[in-house]
Amino acid sequence: MSERDRDRVSEPGRTQAHVSDKQSKKAASLPGSLLALGVLLWEWATKTARSERRHPRRAEFASPPPGCAECAEKAKRGAKPSEALKVEPVSHEQIGTFLVVCAFLVALAGGIGFLITYWTGGSNLVLGATLALCFFGLGMTLILWSHLLTLNIEVAEPREPMQSPPEERQTAVEDFQAGANQIHRRGLLKWMIAGASGTFGAIFLTMFRSLGQSPDSTIYSTVWKRGQRLVTSEGKPVSVDMLVPGSTVIVFPEDSIGSEKSQTVLVRVDESLLQLPSDRMDWAPNGNLAYSRVCTHAGCAVGMYETTTHQLVCPCHQSTFAVLRAAEPSSGPADRALPQLPLYADEDGILRAGGGFSDIPGPGYWGMP
Amino acid sequence: MIGLLARTVDNRLRASKFLRSAINHVFPDHWSFMLGEIALYCFVILVATGVFLAMFFDGSSAKVIYHGSYGPLRGVEMDKALESVIHISFDVPAGLLIRQIHHWAANIFIGAILVHQARIFFTAAFRKPRELNWVVGMTLLILAMVNGYLGYSICGDLLSGAGMRIGYSILLSVPVIGPWITFLLMGGTVPVDATIPRMLALHIFLVPALITVLIAVHLGIIWRQMHTNYPGPHRSHKTIVGSRLWPSYTLKSLGLFLLIFAVVAALGGLVQIDPVWVYGPYNPVAILPGAQPDWYLGWVEGAMRLFPGVHIASSGKLWVPEVFFPAVLFPAGLFGLLYLYPFLDELFTFDAREHHVLRLPSEQPFNTAFGCGLIALLVVLEFAGGDDVVAVAGDLSVVEIRAVLRVLVFVLPVITWAVAYALCRRARGRHSGLGAGAGFAEGGGAQGDGMNAG
């Protein structure tokens, strides 16, 4: 055995360690690279801030404030802290007066116009226009006065820092402590306050219960019962041949006409076009298909039927459902098919439900079966 | 006379010091600082017109046969709520005007809040000590949107009824607690007669009260903290520059209020909004195309249309329906991110100092790019929310429009982000070498002083 072979054989541990090293390096590389990426992002996002801190460009905190060498001079001379920096003189007082009087007259005209229109039963349009004119005139009066007839003075005043001086803060805290010390048995009081808050909180939350009921069993209902006749909104029973292929009608169970949950759309198509799943082949006698009309996206009535493309469309967010394929969603934000109602024709040719909807109708909730 | 008034009040309230600080309060002069007031005054108009409407509105779902002045609906069964709204629109003198002013003001209210919020965002006015006010403002935005939705839904017409049905389904889709909170809050299984009365209580009592309180808090915080300044001469964390409340700001602000009232009155008179008599009564068996919510929820509607249908089911049971992701998770995630934004900004800029001078958009490329990208995303989603209306108006195919939007919703925000980022960097590049531009120190020594903490 050569020396090299001996080395290789005599140190199996090291080979294994070498292998596991590689594996652990591979395993560590993902969080490692994520970390590196995170650091890079942080560096980039805060680059501006860090360079600002090193080389601040604005003397927001300069003292004296920028452009205020003269203020410093004035302060030295003992001038008051707030002094006029700029005074806009009032020039053209005549024109100003004329304009504000005009504006005021416009306002008066508008106001009188409104009163006349109101008392003579005028239209909404004129009422609104005259009222608007009145307010416009008044507004312009004030603003023109501010622009043309008011001496506008710009002043500079010192700001107080938002932090109270430390002594004041200290005194406030001390006052509170002193007051607290006047209450004996504070420990017990704290527990009682906690208890009372909990109780009042519970009472407050409980009052919400009066607002409504708990979700009742209606949210699990598939609405139709086997054997129920399909009727129109006028209560007329629907026969197998009532529709021509391509037409549609809104139907309800006999006992809940007009109900939101039970509204059903009946569509008739050419039987040869049907592509229903195998367990629903007998749900569509003579090409009559019935689906829940409550959109599974957000609950609007799926009112639009495009007869050439055989699509039920909900106008709210444009979810479309393929009628020939058991109303599975074909485009738009809905992701679940409309529940289908099994149909059969009784001996009089009247369409009846073969059971409840295939799913619970409507947009859904946590834990819906 | 002012003296008499002052004495009368002051003799009873010792108010002189407070009044003096009030009338002397300094507000910086810039138009972008008045955007919040547009929203505020819209709210005032909403309350005023809302009180008028509440006198006539009957928030009941009891069914009644209509026999009023609008011909095509005679003999039709509808909720009392809808009948009262049609009565306001056709029979009450100036009723339609007030109703339309109310609805237009609501739409403009939320638009103004968003424009105001955009200004705050792009100038980083949410930094310390104003994170608190940002949180209050976000809550105001959400409450305003909620109240708007409640407001048009209580009419009981087909359009808003469809929206309520969708809202019901969205609530239902929340994991675990969905059916419970839906039955509790809505009052039962759909369609619920109990829903309109409780929505009315929320719309005219609770939510406006909350909004009023939060507006008071919002304004109180601004008052206490003093308004921010744009960078400029004399403006710093120690000095505020602007005009006094009396007389400058009073005149401008009141003038703005009157102009806003003029605009909403003009719209209320000239442009029809929410013609419930055309939509007809809500009937769960009926539906209409173009059933969008009001514009401020159009982005959620667009998300519901564009998100691919994905549901989570296992062992024969459905767990998470499709609508949960676009209608609950996405908005919650977005609002959560926006709520936390000031704190994230502090974290990423390592800057927890007090700021009273604004950061220009070009000085915060990441922020600006993020904001622009988000706006682009929301615009695409809004467009998607109305794609079937666009299709009908332009005689186009809604299928083709949606295919284009599915691509745009990814591409446009990314492009907008990149372009905004690049523009900001270019703008900064022009300034950085010189240290020139508004707000930079004159003379030497500024660099060194700039390193001081606030």
Add this chain to the structure above:
Amino acid sequence: MTAVEVGPSHMPSFAYVLSVDDMRVVSHFVTDKIASIPLGEGDIGKGGDLFRMYCASCHHTSVRGGALAYDGSNAPSLAGKSPELIAGAVRWGPGPMPPFPASVIDDKQLSSLVTYIRAVQNPAKPGGIALNWYGPVVEGCVAWFAVLGLVGFTIWIEKGGKG
């Protein structure tokens, strides 16, 4: 007759397939069929209920039409369409529209339906400009114009303010 000759929207033109006489026979047949439907004054309320249940989902309650998602076309506006055309469309279902035979919507119901449609072809616009009843989408656009207009006002109010 014109429709047979010209072939509007989805309909093919029959100008080269049928002779002029044949086309006349077909159109007289159709006209007679439609004329046999009594389109007198029906119940407008019942017509409205029917319309909202069956027709509004594609044509909108304002009869201005709607988008058809899978097909990619749009249900047309009913404004300006004659009662005979509407009745014919209901009975025979042109293009993607399903037909509604007399077993589904009988003649009396059809008459009410047409009465209702005629009443709302020009819906009342007491509120002002109706924006073609496109609804909240276009109302939102107008609201945004108003917001931007108000922003414009604020820029003018605070002109010269440096912030």
